[in-house]
Amino acid sequence: MGIAILYEHPETDELGIRMTAKEMGLDLTYIPFHKIAVSISNGGYSFRSQKKNYFKTIDSVNAVLNRTQSKNRRLYAASFLEAIGKYVINPLQVESLCFSKFRTLVEFWKQGIKIPKTIFIPCDSHYTTSKGRTIHNEEKIADLITNNLGERNIVLKPDAGTHGYNIMLVNDRNELVKILDETEPSIINPVGFVAQEFVKKWFYDLRIIVFKERGTPPHCHPKALARAGFKDFRTNTYLGNMVFGINLPLEVQKAAIQSSKAIGGNSETWLLALDAMFNIGEEESVDDIYIKDQLEKLVIPFDAVKKVKKDDKKYENFAVWNENLESAYQHYKDTEAYENVRTIIEESTEKEKNSILFHEANSCPEFWEQTRIFTEMNLAIQLLKCAKSVEGWSIYQRVRENKYE
Numbered sequence: 001m002g003i004a005i006l007y008e009h010p011e012t013d014e015l016g017i018r019m020t021a022k023e024m025g026l027d028l029t030y031i032p033f034h035k036i037a038v039s040i041s042n043g044g045y046s047f048r049s050q051k052k053n054y055f056k057t058i059d060s061v062n063a064v065l066n067r068t069q070s071k072n073r074r075l076y077a078a079s080f081l082e083a084i085g086k087y088v089i090n091p092l093q094v095e096s097l098c099f100s101k102f103r104t105l106v107e108f109w110k111q112g113i114k115i116p117k118t119i120f121i122p123c124d125s126h127y128t129t130s131k132g133r134t135i136h137n138e139e140k141i142a143d144l145i146t147n148n149l150g151e152r153n154i155v156l157k158p159d160a161g162t163h164g165y166n167i168m169l170v171n172d173r174n175e176l177v178k179i180l181d182e183t184e185p186s187i188i189n190p191v192g193f194v195a196q197e198f199v200k201k202w203f204y205d206l207r208i209i210v211f212k213e214r215g216t217p218p219h220c221h222p223k224a225l226a227r228a229g230f231k232d233f234r235t236n237t238y239l240g241n242m243v244f245g246i247n248l249p250l251e252v253q254k255a256a257i258q259s260s261k262a263i264g265g266n267s268e269t270w271l272l273a274l275d276a277m278f279n280i281g282e283e284e285s286v287d288d289i290y291i292k293d294q295l296e297k298l299v300i301p302f303d304a305v306k307k308v309k310k311d312d313k314k315y316e317n318f319a320v321w322n323e324n325l326e327s328a329y330q331h332y333k334d335t336e337a338y339e340n341v342r343t344i345i346e347e348s349t350e351k352e353k354n355s356i357l358f359h360e361a362n363s364c365p366e367f368w369e370q371t372r373i374f375t376e377m378n379l380a381i382q383l384l385k386c387a388k389s390v391e392g393w394s395i396y397q398r399v400r401e402n403k404y405e
C-alpha cells in the first residue's frame with residue numbers, strides 16, 4: 001500500500017514533496033481535490049473528475065498527505081479519507097483543532113501550557129431579525145473584551161485566519177467598536193470574536209516543528225525559524241518579515257513537545273508547526289537601533305530572495321528554480337548582519353526560555369521556501385517518513401470493505 005498527496009493546485013511545498021519523494025525512491029500517488037466529485041451512497045463511494053475515475057488510485061494507498069490549502073477543504077478531505085480507512089496526515093482530529101485558534105488554545109490551556117490571555121465572544125456584531133430590525137451588539141462585545149483585557153493593546157483575530165490576515169492591534173475603545181461594526185461573519189471568522197492580550201515579545205516570534213511517527217515519541221526539531229521585523233507586531237513571513245535559523249533551548253523543545261501532544265492526542269502520527277513568542281516585557285538586552293540598522297543591511301539580499309520566490313519559472317523547472325532560491329538565501333545568510341541578528345535572537349531565547357507562550361498550531365505549514373533552509377530540515381522527508389510509519393496499518397481494527405460504485 002502506497003502513499004498519496006492530495007491538493008488543489010501544486011505550490012512550492014507540494015512540488016518540493018514530489019521532488020523529495022523522487023529522490024527517496026518513493027512512489028507518490030497524486031489525488032486531486034479540485035473539480036472532482038466525491039460521491040457517497042449506501043452502495044459505496046466514488047471519486048471522479050469529468051475525465052478520470054480515481055477509485056483505484058485511492059484504493060491503492062493507505063496514507064495521504066493532506067495538502068489542500070483551504071483549512072475548510074482540508075477538514076472535508078480528512079473526514080472523507082478517514083471514513084474510507086486511510087491514514088491522513090494530519091488526522092481529522094488534529095486538523096479540526098488547528099482550524100480554530102480558540103480551540104487550539106483551549107487544548108494548550110487544559111494541559112497547563114502558557115498561553116496569551118484569550119477571550120472568545122460567541123456573538124455577531126450585528127444582525128437583522130426576521131421582522132427586519134437590525135440589532136447592534138458592538139458596544140456589548142467591546143465591554144466584554146475591555147472588561148477582561150483593559151482598554152489598550154487588544155489583539156483582535158479571526159478565529160480561523162492565517163498569514164496574519166485581519167489581525168489587528170487596537171488601542172482605543174472607539175476604534176474597537178468601529179472594527180467590531182465592520183466585521184461580518186465569514187468563512188474564516190464564522191463564530192464570533194477572538195481577542196487576546198498583546199504580548200510584549202520584542203521583534204520576533206518562533207515557528208517550531210514537532211512531529212510524531214507511529215511507534216516513537218514526539219520529537220521537536222532542535223532548530224527553529226525566527227521571523228523578525230519592527231514594522232508590524234505581526235511577524236508572519238507572508239508580510240515580508242525576515243527569517244533566521246536559531247537553536248532552541250532544551251526547555252523550549254520540551255514545552256513544544258508538551259504543546260503538540262495537546263493537539264496530536266492519541267493519533268499515531270502527525271506533524272505540526274507551532275507558533276510561539278516570549279513575553280519579555282520591557283527587558284530588551286540590545287539596543288533596537290542597532291538591530292534596526294542590521295536589518296536594514298539585510299534588505300538588499302532579502303529582496304533578492306523575494307524576487308526568486310516570485311519567479312514563475314518554478315512551474316516550468318522546479319529544480320532550477322530551487323537552486324536559484326537556495327543560492328539567493330545563501331548569499332543572505334552569509335552576511336555579517338544575518339549572523340549578528342541571529343545571535344541576538346538566539347541569546348534572547350536562551351535568556352527568556354521560561355517566558356515562552358504558545359499561541360497557534362499549524363497543521364499544513366509552509367516548509368520549502370523558509371523552514372527547510374533555516375532549520376536545515378526538509379519537512380517533506382519527515383512527512384513522507386510519517387506516512388511510511390503507518391504503512392500496512394489501518395485506522396480501523398476492521399476495515400470496512402470499500403465498494404466501487
Ligand SMILES: Nc1ncnc2c1ncn2[C@@H]1O[C@H](COP(=O)(O)OP(=O)(O)O)[C@@H](O)[C@H]1O
Pocket residue numbers: 101116155157161162163164165167196197198199200201204205233234235236275359360
Ligand atoms: N497576542 C499577541 N501579542 C503580540 N503579537 C501577536 C499576538 N498574537 C499574534 N501576534 C503576532 O501576529 C502574528 C500572527 O498571529 P497568529 O496568531 O500566529 O495568526 P496567523 O494564523 O494569522 O499567523 C504572530 O506570528 C505574532 O507575531
Ligand SMILES: [Mg+2]
Pocket residue numbers: 163164275360
Ligand atoms: Mg501564525
